[in-house]
Amino acid sequence: MTMQFNDETFRGDYTYHNSPEAIRRFPFPFDQDTYMYSVNIEQHPGGPKGTPFEKMFDVDEHYVAEMKDREITLAEDPLRCQSLPHMELAGWDLLELIMVSKARDYPDLFTLHRDGNDWHWINKPLGIEKKFTFLDATTLPCGPMEYITRQTQGDFALLHERDNNLWMDAGMITSQADWSLDFDVGMNFFEWHAPVPKARKMGVFDKALKFLLAVGQGQHYRRLNWTMTVNPRLDTSPENYHKWGPEKRTITPENVGQKQFLRVELQTFFRLPRSNALAFPIRCYLMNLEDIATKPKWGRRLHRVLRDIDPDLAEYKGFAVNQKTIVDYLSQFDDGAPTSPGIFPD
Amino acid sequence: MKKLTLKVTAVEHLSPLVKRFRFEDPTGASLPVFSGGAHLTVEMPEGDTIRRNSYSLISDPYDGSGYEIAVRREDKGRGGSLYMHTKVSEGDDITVSLPSNLFQLDLRAKKHVLIGGGIGITPFLSQLRQLDMEQKPYELHYAARSREEAAGIKLLPQAAHIHVHISEEGSRMDLGAILDGQPLGTHVYTCGPDGLITAVADQTARLGWPKAAVHSEAFTAPPPGEPFDVVVKSSGKTVHVKADQSLLEALEAAKVDIDYSCRGGGCGRCQTKVTACDGRILHNDHWLSEDERAAQKDIMPCMSRFKGTRLELDL
Known part of the structure; x- marks a missing residue:
């Protein structure tokens, strides 16, 4: 195997770390020095070689550790993975999409042999080899969505289309930015977005839903979203708020560079063929301020974005309490020089 | 919109008015599978216009070896089904969209x-x-x-x-x-x-x-009708819509950029704002509500036509 996987944790002693290569390829979400909502959608996959936009499902140095963290979260709280009965077919669609994509994009890590519905899947990084019958759930140890998403980085929501709306009827959600699948399961697009400030008035959701309903087979899209997290914790769920919420209060001017992380979500959209459902993978990338500032353009820009952001958004994204400390720290990297367009470092 | 160029591999009369067509990948590759109730949009190039009609897929949705549709000949139509019946035969190339579904089963049903x-x-x-x-x-x-x-x-x-x-x-x-x-x-x-x-x-x-x-x-092919003119607001250009052309087809032929999907008045994708209307829009779609139709502020160019002196679209 050509890829090296980190031995690291996302809880307790928090040994998560980014290599220089991981820093270089980080999906920095700001393409200008200010931030407001936009329906910032692009076609997926596609992007410069080595970036996380290049492949359908990005696999990086955190893969094995992220899957171990998901296992711990699920063992403590099985309701992080739910699939309403009519969503099993969408689960098979997702399993097929991921297995076919990964075997094609990472042939040294994953192999898929198909003979009709007799499938043979080999996942080398996780040491899994499995023969099963496609579309027959009795041949897998769990449902198809759970099976494949225990082997794929990122959270996954499967959206059922009906009555000109999308319904969150299945998901695997263990690395979320403070929302709960158990609370949202069965809700429609407007219901599960209700807590987002300002956006509904701006008409963002009407446009976004119209766009999503029109996503066709073979047309895949992506967008970036972001928030801020203290410590490299994947499971920032409402269920476990009592564990990670208090950690926000541990930020000091001395430790903010190491403990404060920019949390980026690479969100992608796929129309699934058999179920006509939409798959909505949400992949999380974490990087602390210190590592971000190693790219001068990112250091300057992040300072300006977080300094000038709308106070409602700072509150919603959960970092208002530490905003001053963060901005003071980042100011040392901002010499006032202009920044180049686009998200990539200079 | 993603397209596939396929080979017509079978044409069969199912009844005096209905023909079945089968399309396969020319290299024998497997086609994307689909969900029950999905349709294809078929391109029918004739002269300088491309007609596009949508037809329900009638073949096994999980079988990627080919796509099949059934087309009823409409002698009073715009000519799309006549084209399929008279111009398309085994061995021809045919360009189609990927399957898309506006009529899916609700798998929650008992x-x-x-x-x-x-x-x-x-x-x-x-x-x-x-x-x-x-x-x-x-x-x-x-x-x-x-x-x-x-x-x-x-x-x-x-x-x-x-x-x-x-x-x-x-x-x-x-x-x-x-x-x-x-x-x-x-x-x-x-x-x-x-x-x-x-x-x-x-x-x-x-x-x-x-x-x-x-x-x-209920989506059906766009009906023919009397010819009319339409003004494109951004360019001021007048586009003539022929009797056997839909408004959408005329705009496409005039290289006006416009989005579409079902071409049958069912998906809402081509909905366009009307900026001036001196006359009556002949709404033939299933998308706009009664109030929206009456207001004459929106039109579905894939299906609807116009009778009057001036129609200007926000394009």
């Missing part, structure tokens, strides 16, 4: 009742294969005037839950008998003439069915 009238049988031919594979209970009712016109009979399996109603043989479909007494959690799907769709809607309303359990698909 039971599915499928009601097809005439050529409206087509979306159910793929749905019933999906229902068989999913092992879901269903019944299908197919109504046609005469056995000769009932092109779908050849494509339907012989089974107790498949019912054929031929009105000239005296076995008219009785919607009351079909819909009354269905178990709670049943969904009904209707495809066919507007009258049939309305009759099912009325009957289910009388019987107290939840609206979310009643589905229909």
Whole structure:
């Protein structure tokens, strides 16, 4: 195997770390020095070689550790993975999409042999080899969505289309930015977005839903979203708020560079063929301020974005309490020089 | 929009008016599978215009070896179905969209009742294969005037839950008998003439069915009509719409950038704002509400036409 996987944790002693290569390829979400909502959608996959936009499902140095963290979260709280009965077919669609994509994009890590519905899947990084019958759930140890998403980085929501709306009827959600699948399961697009400030008035959701309903087979899209997290914790769920919420209060001017992380979500959209459902993978990338500032353009820009952001958004994204400390720290990297367009470092 | 260039590998008369077409990948590659009720948009180039009509897929949705559609010849249409009947033969190349679905099964249903009238049988031919594979209970009712016109009979399996109603043989479909007494959690799907769709809607309303359990698909090919002119606001250019052209096709031929999907007035994708209207929009779509139609501030260019002196679109 050509890829090296980190031995690291996302809880307790928090040994998560980014290599220089991981820093270089980080999906920095700001393409200008200010931030407001936009329906910032692009076609997926596609992007410069080595970036996380290049492949359908990005696999990086955190893969094995992220899957171990998901296992711990699920063992403590099985309701992080739910699939309403009519969503099993969408689960098979997702399993097929991921297995076919990964075997094609990472042939040294994953192999898929198909003979009709007799499938043979080999996942080398996780040491899994499995023969099963496609579309027959009795041949897998769990449902198809759970099976494949225990082997794929990122959270996954499967959206059922009906009555000109999308319904969150299945998901695997263990690395979320403070929302709960158990609370949202069965809700429609407007219901599960209700807590987002300002956006509904701006008409963002009407446009976004119209766009999503029109996503066709073979047309895949992506967008970036972001928030801020203290410590490299994947499971920032409402269920476990009592564990990670208090950690926000541990930020000091001395430790903010190491403990404060920019949390980026690479969100992608796929129309699934058999179920006509939409798959909505949400992949999380974490990087602390210190590592971000190693790219001068990112250091300057992040300072300006977080300094000038709308106070409602700072509150919603959960970092208002530490905003001053963060901005003071980042100011040392901002010499006032202009920044180049686009998200990539200079 | 992603497109596929396929080979026509079979053409067959199912009835005097209906032909079945099969398309396969020229290299033998597997085509994307789809969901029951999905359709394809077929391109029909003729001279300097490309006509595009959408047709329901009638083949096995999980079989990527080919796509099949059934086309009824409409002698009074814009010429799309005539093109399919007279210009397309085995061995030809044909360009189609990827499958797209505006009439999917609601897999939450405890039971599915499928009601097809005439050529409206087509979306159910793929749905019933999906229902068989999913092992879901269903019944299908197919109504046609005469056995000769009932092109779908050849494509339907012989089974107790498949019912054929031929009105000239005296076995008219009785919607009351079909819909009354269905178990709670049943969904009904209707495809066919507007009258049939309305009759099912009325009957289910009388019987107290939840609206979310009643589905229909009425999209048809755009109708021809009298020619008219339309002004494109951004450029000030006037585009002439011929009698056998849809407004969407005329705009496309004039290289006006406009989005579309179903081309049958059912998906909402081509909805366009009307910035000036001195006359009457002939709304033929199933998308705009009664109020929106009356307001004449929006038009669905895939289906609708215009009669009057000036129509200007926000394009």
